[in-house]
Amino acid sequence: MSSLQLVFPLVLIFNLIFIIQHYSCDAQDLKRCRFDAIYQLGDSISDTGNSIVEIPQAYHARFPYGQTINKATGRPSDGFLMIDYIAQSAGLPLLEPYENPNSSFSHGVDFSVAGVTASTVKTLIKWHIPLPYSNNSLSVQVKWLKKHLSTFCNVKKDCHRKLKSALFMVGTIGANDYDFAFFQGKSIEEVKKVMVPRVIQTIKTAIQKVIDYGAFRVVVPGIFQLGCTPSLLTAFSSNNSVYDAHGCLKDYNDFFMYHNNHLQVALQKIRKKNPHVRIIYGDIYGALQWVLDNLSNLGFKSFKKSCCGIGGKFNFSPSLKKMCGAHGVPICSNPKEHVFWDGGHFSHQASKYLSKWLIKDILPKLHCST
Ligand SMILES: *[C@@H]1O[C@H](CO)[C@@H](O)[C@H](O)[C@H]1NC(C)=O
Ligand SMILES: *[C@@H]1O[C@H](CO)[C@@H](O)[C@H](O)[C@H]1NC(C)=O
Ligand SMILES: *[C@@H]1O[C@H](CO)[C@@H](O)[C@H](O)[C@H]1NC(C)=O
Ligand SMILES: *[C@@H]1O[C@H](CO)[C@@H](O)[C@H](O)[C@H]1NC(C)=O
Numbered sequence: 001m002s003s004l005q006l007v008f009p010l011v012l013i014f015n016l017i018f019i020i021q022h023y024s025c026d027a028q029d030l031k032r033c034r035f036d037a038i039y040q041l042g043d044s045i046s047d048t049g050n051s052i053v054e055i056p057q058a059y060h061a062r063f064p065y066g067q068t069i070n071k072a073t074g075r076p077s078d079g080f081l082m083i084d085y086i087a088q089s090a091g092l093p094l095l096e097p098y099e100n101p102n103s104s105f106s107h108g109v110d111f112s113v114a115g116v117t118a119s120t121v122k123t124l125i126k127w128h129i130p131l132p133y134s135n136n137s138l139s140v141q142v143k144w145l146k147k148h149l150s151t152f153c154n155v156k157k158d159c160h161r162k163l164k165s166a167l168f169m170v171g172t173i174g175a176n177d178y179d180f181a182f183f184q185g186k187s188i189e190e191v192k193k194v195m196v197p198r199v200i201q202t203i204k205t206a207i208q209k210v211i212d213y214g215a216f217r218v219v220v221p222g223i224f225q226l227g228c229t230p231s232l233l234t235a236f237s238s239n240n241s242v243y244d245a246h247g248c249l250k251d252y253n254d255f256f257m258y259h260n261n262h263l264q265v266a267l268q269k270i271r272k273k274n275p276h277v278r279i280i281y282g283d284i285y286g287a288l289q290w291v292l293d294n295l296s297n298l299g300f301k302s303f304k305k306s307c308c309g310i311g312g313k314f315n316f317s318p319s320l321k322k323m324c325g326a327h328g329v330p331i332c333s334n335p336k337e338h339v340f341w342d343g344g345h346f347s348h349q350a351s352k353y354l355s356k357w358l359i360k361d362i363l364p365k366l367h368c369s370t
Contacts, residue, residue, distance in 0.1 A: 028360055030090040030167075033217075033368035037108035037166040038087055040095055041141045041206065042221075044114035044345060045172040046083040049074035049097035051114035054134055059325025060114070064308055068335060068348045076114055078307070078335045079348025082284075083110065083169065085355035090167070098144055108166070109148055111141040118174040118202045119195075127195065129180045138173050138206045149213055159214035168210050171221040172284065174199045174259065179226065183235065188255050196259055204266045211274050219362055220267060221282030222260035227252030228292070230306040230316035231343035237313075246292050247304060260285055280365045287357040291339065291350060298353055303339035307332040307347060316343040 040046050052061040052074035059065065066072035068079035074097065075081050087094050087108075095110035096103035103109075117124060118138045124131060136144075153159040177199050181191050203220070210218060226232050227249035236249055244250040264281050271279050295303060304314055308324035308331045311317035322329060324342035332338055341347040346354065 028363065030086065030359060030363065033090065033167070033366055035090045035092065035165055035167045038090065038092060038095055038169065039108050039145060039166060040083050040110045040112055040169040041138060041145065042112035042169065042171050042173050043116050043176055044076045046081055046110065046112040046169065047074065047076065047097070047114040048081065048083065048095055048110045048112070050099040050110065050112060051134060053097065053099040054113070059323060062325070064331050065325060076342070076345040077348055077351065078341045080351055082351045082355040082358065085352055086359065089359050098148070105148070111144050113141070115176060117177040117180070118199050119177050123198065127181065129184055132176060132180070138202060142206050142209050145210065146213060153214070156214065163214040164216055166215065166217070168215040168218045169221065170203065170207050170210060170218060171282065172223060173203060175223045175226060178255070178259070188251055192255065192258060196262055199259070200262050200266050203263065204270060207270055207279070211277050215277065217278045217366060219280045219282045220263065221284045222263055223256045224284045224288045225253045226256055226344070228288070228304060229344045230304060230309065230314035230340055231318070233304055233314045234312050234316045234318065257285060278366060280362050282358060283361055284354065284358065286361065287354040290357050291353050299336065300339055301337040305338070306340045306342050307335045307338035308342050
């Protein structure tokens with residue numbers, strides 16, 4: 001009895017120390033890499049305000065988007081995105097959107113645009129997939145990057161020197177290519193066969209270009225478990241669905257893992273070709289798995305239901321009039337308890353934990369000297 005009483009508080013204290021070290025230890029942050037800039041390419045997962053310059057009337061241009069940080073910036077969340085936490089961890093100011101003429105680019109640029117695909121418009125047309133709201137796909141963003149870099153370096157050697165301490169993030173990208181195809185009614189098998197090799201090739205080409213422009217450190221995030229999002233769960237749950245341990249769509253999540261596996265094979269090839277460059281896979285799938293495995297420890301009460309939304313089992317309806325941001329659509333009382341803010345995007349709180357896991361995972365692979 002008395003030994004039990006002794007052991008219990010000890011275990012508690014040990015756990016507490018572990019948690020404190022795990023969550024606040026400075027050795028875990030990106031400052032030790034001394035990055036002087038971050039360049040981000042991608043889709044909505046990292047869009048800090050480009051798409052609302054293209055479409056000012058978009059819901060994510062105004063509240064309740066941004067309510068947790070008291071500012072609607074065009075980020076598709078109630079607050080910050082993973083890239084914001086990454087910039088903070090590196091000790092840099094938040095990245096500003098390339099398309100906004102008011103932005104300043106002293107420590108990098110965000111080229112990401114919500115809704116874009118990896119594939120070009122031409123390829124989407126060939127596949128009979130409806131065109132996205134924005135045509136600024138990965139190859140367009142790579143051109144923007146080239147144009148931007150030409151403002152401060154010109155010959156290759158000069159660029160290599162000036163970008164020595166820059167971090168390049170290529171992705172998340174490709175998720176929309178697949179999503180649009182699935183919503184169009186294409187089967188997982190068909191998408192695997194026809195689209196995946198082409199999407200991977202497109203991402204590979206973009207990474208090689210970024211390296212040719214002078215990048216030394218490139219992080220390439222994969223695609224997370226979209227089969228857990230309120231939007232896919234609403235669209236593709238049926239009586240034939242197979243669910244995983246967390247109640248997500250197993251076939252779809254397996255598909256996204258299939259993409260990630262092929263992406264990692266591609267990265268291995270790029271590494272062989274560019275041995276002087278650090279090319280790191282950003283395991284967002286692993287990060288979300290960790291969050292899902294520790295939901296209640298992290299203070300989450302709900303993960304398949306959007307915080308902002310209405311309808312169905314997952315608090316989501318695909319109609320424009322019932323989406324987050326539309327008139328009269330309710331918001332949950334505590335966004336911190338939700339993994340998903342809307343039908344397809346993480347909450348401020350989820351992004352915080354995902355980025356924490358991601359930073360801890362990539363830091364040793366970046367080989368930054370202290
Ligand atoms: C840039 O700033 C001006 C002046 O504050 C403002 O009127 C304009 O809407 C801003 N542009 C964008 C795209 O945010
Ligand atoms: C995207 O490209 C297609 C085909 O070239 C064009 O019809 C469409 O208007 C473009 N969309 C936007 C938003 O620019
Ligand atoms: C499963 O089938 C029942 C009875 O036919 C139906 O009411 C229900 O909506 C179906 N569930 C899904 C997720 O399709
Ligand atoms: C997260 O979950 C894993 C697997 O269940 C467990 O081993 C780990 O201790 C948990 N971590 C935290 C911080 O709760």
